[in-house]
Amino acid sequence: MTKLIKCFEDLKDLPQGTEVFCLNSGGLDSAYLICRLIHDFKFKVHTLTLDVGQNDQVSVCLPNYITKTIDVHTVDAKEEFARDCVLPLIRANGIYLNQHPLSASLSRPLIAKHLVRIAQKYKIETILHSATPSQNSMRRFNTSILDLGFNGLYGSPYLNDNISRIDKASYIRSLGATIEEKRSFSIDTNLFCREFESGDLDNPELMNLNEEMFLWTKSVPSENIKITLEIENGIPVRINNQSFSLVELVSYLNTHLGPFGLGRYLGLEEGPLGKKVIEARETPAGYFLLTAFDHLINASFDYKSLLVKRHLDQLWTCEAVEGRWFGTIKNSIDQFNNEFFKNVSGRLTFDISYKTMDCRSIISSTPRYSTEREFDDLNKEVERAA
Secondary structure (H helix, E strand, O other), X not given: OOEEEOOHHHHOOOOOOOEEXXXXXXXXXXXXXXXXXXXXXXXXEEXXXXXXXXXXXXXXXXXXXXXXXXXXXXXXXXXHHHHHHHHHHHHOOOEEOOOEEOOHHHHHHHHHHHHHHHHHHOOOOEEEOOOOOOOXXXXXXXXXXXXXXXXXXXXXXXXOOOOOHHHHHHHHHHOOOEEOOOOOOEEEEOOOOEEEEOHHHOOOOOOOOOHHHOOOOOOOOOOOEEXXXXXXXXXXXXXXXXXXXXXXXXXXXXXXXXXXXOOEEEEEEEOOOOOEEEEEEEOHHHHHHHHHHHHHHHHHOOHHHHHHHHHHHHHHHHHHHOOOOOOHHHHHHHHHHHHHOOOOOEEEEEEEEOOEEEEXXXXXXXXXXXXXXXXXXHHHHHHHHO
């Protein structure tokens, strides 16, 4: 029988040695959870580390005696993340309220998918994560785990247990953990996007965009460049005549467009408690691909078709933000987009300069545009006369 875990008290009836599966994000919240489960409850803990291209998030080193007891499951999901999360977002123009592309909304369902898969494989009946009530990740994890058909205990003890970060740090330090010096912001990263919130960004009326947050967009280019993107059947496949996998292509764009200051976003996002918080992010690849796909579909479809597409884009984004990644509505829109993009192919060229990206050429395989407008008008007059 499925049961939602809301606090540590909900775990007290589980016997010592119970196998529990946890997400280890490398941060304070997950470190505290893992230490409590092992040290206080004497559970057998399995952890999942899902590699979606993050490389700068570990801020807590657990004590040796804790890490020795953990059964660690590591999954390289970069290709899966690019194919099943980033590409659907690009096709659905997944931009939150016209402010910024989604990021964490993409990775949370994929993490939940692998938590459920591995838990079922090893017959583990309890899945825990460390999201707090103020984080949208809470409902994204919980909804995904439930929608995936997990039949055991699941949830976050932090839903009802409000434990301060000072108390969490004090507890795990008492067990021998080391914690890096506090950053002035929190960060969530993947191969597509780096997302920042809290700390210096807590007050929307007085924001401090610390340059140390940024990695991809902090240097300055030496000279302007030209980029030509080729899309085949709705999939970006080549840049400047060089073929790439999706992971390689996203990495190439983040590396080569970032120095031009392209792909920085700043906007308010509503949390689960109804309050809005500032989020900053950088995704040069997202900025480029969303712009390129927008140009190509506009060149390839009539106005009425694009109106329908825009409506579905907003609905897809809402479903993803709310955590209904595996729900009927979002999956139905994905099927629509798969059909919509089946014959969308083309070639686009952009001139790139500092903080500027100008489209210089759009070539669609199914063009709705005219290349010789005056000639077309003359032919229309001839048809009417005939």
